[in-house]
Amino acid sequence: MKTIKVDCPDELAAELERLVAEGWEDSPQEAVVEAIRRYVRLRQPAALEKHLKADIAWGLHGRD
Numbered sequence: 001m002k003t004i005k006v007d008c009p010d011e012l013a014a015e016l017e018r019l020v021a022e023g024w025e026d027s028p029q030e031a032v033v034e035a036i037r038r039y040v041r042l043r044q045p046a047a048l049e050k051h052l053k054a055d056i057a058w059g060l061h062g063r064d
Contacts, residue, residue, distance in 0.1 A: 006032070 016028050025031040041047060 013028075016031055019025060020028055020031060025034070042051070
């Protein structure tokens, strides 16, 4: 497993620690890995195209 060092704003780090304390994740590290996983998944070309088409359809037709 690779280690990545990340600097983030104090407010964001505090919010992350609060979510961990409330039991949303087991640790800040697990929350960050999950966030990266979701970020990468959403940026896949097929997923991006799907989301863009849905946004365009909504913009043209106003349906949810």
